[in-house]
Amino acid sequence: MIRPETLDGLLRLFPQLEHSEFRGQTRVVVPRELLPSVWQTLRDEFGFDLLIDVTCVDYLHYRKARHRFGLVYLLAATATNERLTLRCYLDEPDLAVPSAVPYWPGANWLEREVWDMFGITFTGHPDLRRILLPEAFTAHPLRKDYPLQGRGERHNFPVLTRAQG
Amino acid sequence: MTSPWIEGRFEENFLITTVEQAINWARQASIWPMTFGLACCAIEMMATGASRFDMDRFGAGAFRATPRQADLMIVAGTVTYKMASRVRRLYNLMPEPKFVIAMGACTVGGGPYFKWGYHVVKGVDLVVPVDVYVPGCPPRPEALLEGLMRIQDKIRGHRIAKRVTSSGDVEKVEDEVPVPHHSGYVAVEEKQPVFHHQKITG
Numbered sequence: 001m002i003r004p005e006t007l008d009g010l011l012r013l014f015p016q017l018e019h020s021e022f023r024g025q026t027r028v029v030v031p032r033e034l035l036p037s038v039w040q041t042l043r044d045e046f047g048f049d050l051l052i053d054v055t056c057v058d059y060l061h062y063r064k065a066r067h068r069f070g071l072v073y074l075l076a077a078t079a080t081n082e083r084l085t086l087r088c089y090l091d092e093p094d095l096a097v098p099s100a101v102p103y104w105p106g107a108n109w110l111e112r113e114v115w116d117m118f119g120i121t122f123t124g125h126p127d128l129r130r131i132l133l134p135e136a137f138t139a140h141p142l143r144k145d146y147p148l149q150g151r152g153e154r155h156n157f158p159v160l161t162r163a164q165g
Numbered sequence: 166m167t168s169p170w171i172e173g174r175f176e177e178n179f180l181i182t183t184v185e186q187a188i189n190w191a192r193q194a195s196i197w198p199m200t201f202g203l204a205c206c207a208i209e210m211m212a213t214g215a216s217r218f219d220m221d222r223f224g225a226g227a228f229r230a231t232p233r234q235a236d237l238m239i240v241a242g243t244v245t246y247k248m249a250s251r252v253r254r255l256y257n258l259m260p261e262p263k264f265v266i267a268m269g270a271c272t273v274g275g276g277p278y279f280k281w282g283y284h285v286v287k288g289v290d291l292v293v294p295v296d297v298y299v300p301g302c303p304p305r306p307e308a309l310l311e312g313l314m315r316i317q318d319k320i321r322g323h324r325i326a327k328r329v330t331s332s333g334d335v336e337k338v339e340d341e342v343p344v345p346h347h348s349g350y351v352a353v354e355e356k357q358p359v360f361h362h363q364k365i366t367g
Contacts, residue, residue: 133284134246141283149281 002026002082006046013041027085032097035088039103042075048084050076051104054111056118060144068092069120073100090120099125117142185325192236192262193320194224196313199235199255204242206269206303213306225313232258237316238293239309243271243278244286256293264319266312267295270302277302318343 001024010028011017017038018029030038042048052074059065067089075084088097099122100107111122112131119140122128130137139146175181182190198220202210214220214228221227229235232255244252256265267289270276278285286292296319299312322341329335 132245132247 002084003080006077006080006082006084010038010041010046014038025083025085027087029087029089032088032090035086035100036098036103038086039100042084043103046082047077047079048075048082050078051100051106051110052076052083054100054107054114056114056120056142058118058142058144069095069118071097071114071120095119096121096123098123101125116140119143185323188325189321189323192323193317195227196223196225196237196264196316196320197227197229197235198225198237198239199232199259200228200230201238201255202241203244203248204269204271206241206271209303209306210239210241210268210309213309218306218310220310220313223310223313223317232256233260235259236262237264237266237313239266239268240272240289240293240295241268241303243269243276244289244292245284246286247284249286249289249292252289253292262320262323264296264316265289265293266297266299266309266316268299268304268309268312270300273298273300315343 007019007026011019014030014034014037016031017034020027020029028038053072054074055072057070057072059068059070069090071088071090073086073088075086076082077084090097097120099111101111101122102124108126109131111125112128114120115122115125115128116130116132117140129135133141202208212218214226219226225237232238236259238256238259240252256263267273271278271285272289275282275285275287279287289295297312297315299308301308304312319340322343324338324340326338327335328338
């Protein structure tokens with residue numbers, strides 16, 4: 001849910017944003033260049049003080065999709081009980097996005113997970129390392145072009161023997 | 166009828182035993198497991214510790230939040246490659262004697278992730294030595310209790326004594342490896358004796 005005056009105020013400040021509504025949930029599509037200013041405005045002027053989640057969708061082989069990745073930010077305003085979804089579309093060669101850590105420190109591990117699974121780099125992130133997979137891992141396994149059988153990563157880990165145990 | 170050599174010659178409430186038996190009895194009745202849930206098997210482990218199944222009946226209800234105070238590591242759940250080094254480190258932090266139960270299909274041998282899982286260790290026995298394997302996905306709490314009793318068997322067979330060999334060296338007596346068994350009570354039908362010599366005549 002989002003109050004109409006919040007959405008109107010946001011669209012007055014950023015008239016180029018597309019928005020849509022589905023079952024009472026509002027989604028705003030933000031171009032990558034506008035992300036930091038939209039974050040700043042939403043946090044400081046509209047009270048969106050909580051970043052619920054940062055995640056990503058891979059639209060490879062998706063019908064009618066025009067972009068490869070859709071980066072999703074779920075925001076909440078705890079004082080007014082509003083929720084807003086930001087969507088930022090990215091395409092293959094340039095997958096760098098400004099980091100949301102300066103605005104919401106909780107974005108730190110969320111962006112690390114998106115980097116780990118989808119390989120999207122967050123510029124300005126304080127510590128962009130893999131969070132779930134081992135350091136030696138080379139691929140980003142939640143991408144749709146990652147084969148189900150793996151790319152042989154499981155054979156590349158150091159072999160542990162029962163004698164060493 | 167021969168009388169016992171030493172038993173029954175003392176006043177009442179006076180027991181005698183060997184140091185080995187006493188220590189083993191104390192150890193097997195106070196196995197403290199480490200709080201160590203990695204995935205869904207941990208739910209069954211919690212159920213085993215809770216009131217319905219009550220692991221504390223076997224002296225193993227004191228789940229410790231630190232490996233320094235734990236005797237038993239119940240590896241409950243999928244061990245990923247990232248977690249494997251932590252599992253090994255926690256095992257190294259535990260004081261001797263220490264025991265490991267591999268609980269669930271994932272820890273026994275990789276489980277459903279065995280063939281194509283790019284992130285799962287194919288059995289926790291590749292990382293730490295495992296004493297008892299409890300299969301299942303996840304195992305019932307009764308199965309985990311059975312595994313705990315097999316650990317107790319192993320402790321009971323532990324030998325503390327040392328013996329002097331013929332060459333004068335002192336060597337440790339090997340532990341008695343427990344024979345696997347099922348301790349469930351099976352009612353055996355009383356049969357009528359067939360032959361005269363089978364009758365119990367007292």
